Amino acid sequence: MARQRSVRFIALAALAGAVAAASVLAVAELVALIVARGAGPLEAVGAFVIDIVPQPVKEFAIATFGEYDKIVLLASVALGAVVAAAAAGILQLWRAPAGVVVLAVGAAAGTAAALTRAGSTPLWALPSVLGGIAGCVLLALLIRRLRRWRDAARGRTSPAGPDEASESPQAAPSRRAFLTMTLVSAAAAIVVGAGSRALSAVTNSIDAIREALRIPAPRSRVQIPADAEFDVPGLSPLITPNEDFYRVDTALTVPSIDPATWRLTIDGMVDQPVDIGFDQLMEMGLDEYAITLTCVSNEVGGGLVGNAVWTGVPVRELLKLAAPSADADMVLSRSVDGYTASTPLDALVDPERDAILAVTMNGEPLPLEHGFPVRMVVPGLYGYVSATKWLTQLTVTRFDRDEAYWTPRGYSARAPIKMSSRLDTPRAGTPVDAGEVMLAGVAWAQTVGIERVEVSIDNGPWEAAELSAPINDDTWVQWRMPWQAESGTHYIGVRAVNRDGDLQIEERAPIAPDGSSGWQRVLLTVR
Secondary structure, three states: OHHHHHHHHHHHHHHHHHHHHHHHHHHHHHHHHHHOOOOOHHHHHHHHHHHHOOHHHHHHHHHHHHHHHHHHHHHHHHHHHHHHHHHHHHHHHHOOOHHHHHHHHHHHHHHHHHHOOOOOOHHHHHHHHHHHHHHHHHHHHHHHHHHHHHHHHHHOEOOOOOOHHHEOOOOHHHHHHHHHHHHHHHHHHHHHHHHHHHHHHHHOOHHHHHHHOOOOOOOOOOOOOOOOOOOOOOOOOOOOOHHHOOOOOOOOOOOOOOOOOOEEEEEEOEOOOEEEEHHHHHHOOOEEEEEEEEOOOOOOOOOOEEEEEEEEEEHHHHHHHHOEOOOOOEEEEEEOOOOEEEEEHHHHHOOOOOOEEEEEEOOEEOOHHHOOOOEEEOOOEOHHHOOOOOEEEEEEEOOOOOOOOOHHHOOOOOOEOOOEEEEEEOOOOOOEOOEEEEEEEEEEOOOOOEEEEEEEEOOOOOEEOEEOOOOOOOOOEEEEEEEEEOOEEEEEEEEEEEOOOOEOOOOOEOOOOOOOEOOEEEEEEEO
16 A cells, blocks of 8 residues: 555655646746747747757658648647656655756756747846746646655555545545645646637737738639549549648747738848838739749658639839849748748749749738748748748848758758659549549649640550640649559559650659659559
């Protein structure tokens, strides 16, 4: 029974540590709501983890969890905090004040992470500092009451025996004091933490502002050919709906930016620095552009690619106002959250390339998670060097002077999109019936265009598939080919040829340093 009692008190000490950690987060969320939204320790540490994890871990997270990678990260950070806090509670019971020291170190880590985030000020330290103080005080008080209960239970037992249920009356007050404080503290942490989150959502009116925003009608609209889209079940739609468009970025929480306060600065190697607001950008005149975006993390046959109709202003018109130096060769774009991308200057000033600052996506203001109110869209370049969301700054510079977020993390500073093709239907792992089966998918070769897509069955001869009418050279095209499928297993190979006559790269390459390559081969089962 003594051993059981010891285990029970250890478990209760762990619970006290977890409750103390919950109070840290709750108080920090409340303070962050008042002084610095986004400076809470959970988000700050999560953002710090994103910055320091090795490249293979990032690739694994994106490939495994997709758009849920940030939710998984936050859950992992929270779980780690709970485990560490539980250990702090046990340490405090065994050897005070060791547990309080552990909790204080955790709060200090949150403070350091917050202060190193882009755009942070000294006020960003307050959430973790005040939350840490509250948590340390609560842990000390809880463990003090638990220790009194433990000592009373060890020293005085009833005649019925040393069972917890038969503790003497002397132990009861200490037990009630500990349990009451623990339950009240846990409930308070939940109410304060959840309430702060809810209040933050209510007081954050960016959703409402976005809904009410009226974007001027574009001067020109994208003309989509009548035969640009095939009606094949399972085939990716020609225009990817906003809710289905892939999302890959480093923002742990989506930035909230009011268009009324948004500013874009253009500086660096320019004759005339530029500073404009959202209304000024609108007054420059908007046009529609159909452009396919691709993430460098897209594996062969992967889904981190989408096609949308964007409304925006050519970047070259803005750079023309700034008059870049003839010695410059790169523009370092910066997001409000500190993310940077290195875009070749010639790609932004090329009159034949529609590099734009986009304000709408498929006929509506940019979704918050896709860069509202302004983002970059540059055809022919992977997103990590061009598609900066929540844009706030363009610095004209040189590749040999500056580097962007991903460059020191193992990726190329310049990253033109590699031609690729994909089989959408039938999907691997989904058996089909024998007879005529429609093979279909998409292919893209931005700035050049797709000439043809070829399909090989069981390593047989390559046969040309039927292509849909392209919108332009910057969007994907759909392809389809009927196939008389016989029972058994079959390999389907897909490759593309662009309008310059170049064949899609057959050799397999990983996504780092400048995008994957290879012909997709899919094993299908025919019943």
